[in-house]
Amino acid sequence: MARFADDFVADLREWLAIPSIGVDPAHRDDVAASAEWLAAALRRDGWPDVRVWSDSGALPAVYACLPAADPDAPTVLVYGHHDVQPVDPVEQWQHPPFEGTLVGEELFGRGASDDKGQVAMHLLGVKAHLAAMGADRPSVTIKLFVEGEEESGSPNLARLLDDHRADLACDLVVFTDTPLYARDAPTVCTGQRGNYAAEVVFTGGSADVHSGRAGGSVPNPATAIARLVAALHDDEGRVRLPGFYADVVEPTEAERADYAALPFDEDVWLANSGGARALSGEAGWTTLERVWVRPTAEVNGITGGYTGPGLKTIVPARAAVKLSFRLVPDQEPERIAEALREFVAANTPPGLHAEVIPRGNGTPPYAMPVDHPAVRAVKESLEAAFDQPVRFSRTGGSGPAAVLRRDLGVPVVYLGATLPDDRIHAPNERVVVPLLLRGAEAAARLWRLLPERLS
């Protein structure tokens, strides 16, 4: 892989220089330029069919296809994204976010890890695969689908998949937007949590009222919203929405054993969790299980009454809380939405008006059985590339894997080679270049294994 490394970094730096911040309308042209950059890179690499899709109401996505030598070989669709997170607070960056700065083995820049680096890893993986095979066509038909709206929650993905159904037809999706567990503990990710978010607003009167005038005689929406939040969990840290756990599929004993065997450093976990001071969570589960295979209810924000400096002795007219629920298979966002509405109705005190405002439709959770042949093939490929045993992991974040599964009708496996401490979505995002090279090696091997494994 070393012979490709210099070009790989030089190319990736070029791509990282394009500030394709999809959530920011001011960067719309940059998202388009980023798509064009990727399309040009693919054409340069000899991919015969490369297209930039600017339809379906979506920011530009890139599609490419490299047919297998054998027309009967399976087709694999590699999913990734080329839009990146905003860079605020920009003053906390130690290197410019849109240059791509190589310091030793680390390449710093927005998108280096999430997700341009991992997409670039796949371009390299295809070159390596062809070189290893001594062929100009791969063992499987490789399609690449790199969207431009992942950081916006992929709002138009379903339409894109529908509008390009024929092009995207495949036997397997390889989803490339998740990390290894750790540098010294490479893993196969087998699932992501889903997400459902909503804001709950309690309104009392039409105006704040002096707490000397009315305090003690009318309901306080801020107190009520606090009670609603307090009622969200029981003493064991379990979520109390009605039926919340009804559809939860627990991990297998084999998965739990694998998670337990991973090295876990509490101090590192806390440091990577915004400098938290202690672990906490649902009773009966380890920290990794709490984040990977257990659903949660989190307060993302709460506000009510006077929040400026000093003092204002009022009974507020209004209070609101932003809640989000991380979901695990087979919880469905629509059912959680319904359960939340029921829960709010049951916890609205007399005299307050309650409103539940959904923030999007939510993202379904996704997980693959660890004994699926494609998962086993990914594991074997990573073990060969990293030259060590590879365990299973999941990730607590969310992504469109379940949508791809549903709309394309095929299994989705994860292949990633980044790290949980790459500071994605934060200042000083970086990627560890040698890990991407190993990931490319794993991909190269995977393309070789799949025809037999999927047969």
Next chain:
Amino acid sequence: MARFADDFVADLREWLAIPSIGVDPAHRDDVAASAEWLAAALRRDGWPDVRVWSDSGALPAVYACLPAADPDAPTVLVYGHHDVQPVDPVEQWQHPPFEGTLVGEELFGRGASDDKGQVAMHLLGVKAHLAAMGADRPSVTIKLFVEGEEESGSPNLARLLDDHRADLACDLVVFTDTPLYARDAPTVCTGQRGNYAAEVVFTGGSADVHSGRAGGSVPNPATAIARLVAALHDDEGRVRLPGFYADVVEPTEAERADYAALPFDEDVWLANSGGARALSGEAGWTTLERVWVRPTAEVNGITGGYTGPGLKTIVPARAAVKLSFRLVPDQEPERIAEALREFVAANTPPGLHAEVIPRGNGTPPYAMPVDHPAVRAVKESLEAAFDQPVRFSRTGGSGPAAVLRRDLGVPVVYLGATLPDDRIHAPNERVVVPLLLRGAEAAARLWRLLPERLS
């Protein structure tokens, strides 16, 4: 009283035109001008000893003394204030806040009710008293003390009282900053609630963290602050700070009977409570009791995490709540402060750092026994002026009566003639002029009754 009415309104309008917003440093000169206006008015009325005090670190206060004809007559100190609340949101005023607009019987303007109108009522009361007696000296020595910092919580009052101990010596304080119960139900106020306010801040890590990365594994300060608030009350609406009720003196059966006999219109109460939709509060007490004689814990403001538009899936690093406790005799703010610290310590989950930030030292509550001779004299004076039976009431707000009691060492009685729906502290503050004239008549009678009643 009618012969004084035109001058009374004209004078008060002049005073209302001075925007003496004490809490706003930009209006410092206006507070001084307001004090000078009052001093000039007193001198014009023939008060022989009038002074503006600009010492003790306080905004200007006005002191005046009108000695009794009889050197052995008791001395009464009338307390009021000439600073006013800010006028935001100014666009909601139907008349300019600093003009004094007479519409029928109502005079609109900031300070019309709270408290310039009531101070002016006393100037008129003295004139009426002298006219009724056909004398140029009153039956009691009348001292007037009108401070400029009441709306700021009277932070320098204790120093003022200490620095002017000899001037302020008296046998009784008549406190003039409380309303009648209703226009058709005049009452003697016999007490005010106290207040203690503090902010509680919970801090987890040093930065917000992505809820996919860490959600479920570390404590959420916003959830924890909500649980703290939820734990503040039991199911009966009682406050759960340790020892919170230990010093509470319950009202007498006679007081409760008087409160129960007052006309109470739930719709009016709700409309006057910011348009609240339902009554609520501590079990076992009526609405008036809940506001007048029962202590409370209120959330004045709560904030944590992301509160902007849309969605941000984070575990916040920090959350805070502004709490205030209305207190009743004999609760002491210092003991409530200590109880709050204990309560927060007992309700801080592992992994969060708690901080309790007091907002001032609090205001002690105050109440007078209803059978005190001075209270009976006020009642009798109001009954004569209003020509109807007068019951007892209290007010849920707070003021420095307890500080005057403590530092001057004499009883404090309340004489006010404003209304609870005068919209003090809100847009469109007004006062009902005929009620002030009745109040002046009551004061005139009180000065006549007191020499005998206090002997």
